[in-house]
Amino acid sequence: MTIGRDEFRRLLPAAVGGGTPAEAEDGFQGRDGDLGWRIRLTGLPPLRLGPIPLERLRVELTFEEAGAAQVPAFMHRFLLHFQRGGG
Numbered sequence: 001m002t003i004g005r006d007e008f009r010r011l012l013p014a015a016v017g018g019g020t021p022a023e024a025e026d027g028f029q030g031r032d033g034d035l036g037w038r039i040r041l042t043g044l045p046p047l048r049l050g051p052i053p054l055e056r057l058r059v060e061l062t063f064e065e066a067g068a069a070q071v072p073a074f075m076h077r078f079l080l081h082f083q084r085g086g087g
Contacts (some may be wrong), residue, residue, distance in 0.1 A: 001082060002047055004055035012039075015081035016074070027060075032074055035067030 001008070012021055012028060016037065021028040029038040040060040046053035061078070063071050 001057050001059055002054040002084070003057055003082070005041060005043075005057065008041065008057060008059075011081055015078045017077065033067070033070065035070040035074055036064035037074065038062045 003011075009028075013019060016030055017032040019030065021030040021039075024038065024040075026042070027038065027040040029036075031037070038061070040062070042058040042060075044056040044058055047056050048054075061075075063074075
């Protein structure tokens with residue numbers, strides 16, 4: 001994602017169904033009903049568009065098996081909240 005950690009943190013509560021996600025050493029973790037989730041963030045080198053540097057993060061999501069049936073709905077909401085313009 002071309003996003004910084006502070007902006008990611010600001011947008012995250014709505015993307016995961018509300019509430020305040022707990023910060024973990026390398027990202028965030030929380031629950032959406034019966035679905036437990038964890039997001040790991042890894043900084044990447046900035047993307048440069050001419051003179052403009054854009055912060056980037058590798059975002060990895062993992063889920064507890066018990067809530068596996070809820071993952072598609074969670075991912076749909078998550079991706080909609082972080083979707084940017086473009087194609």
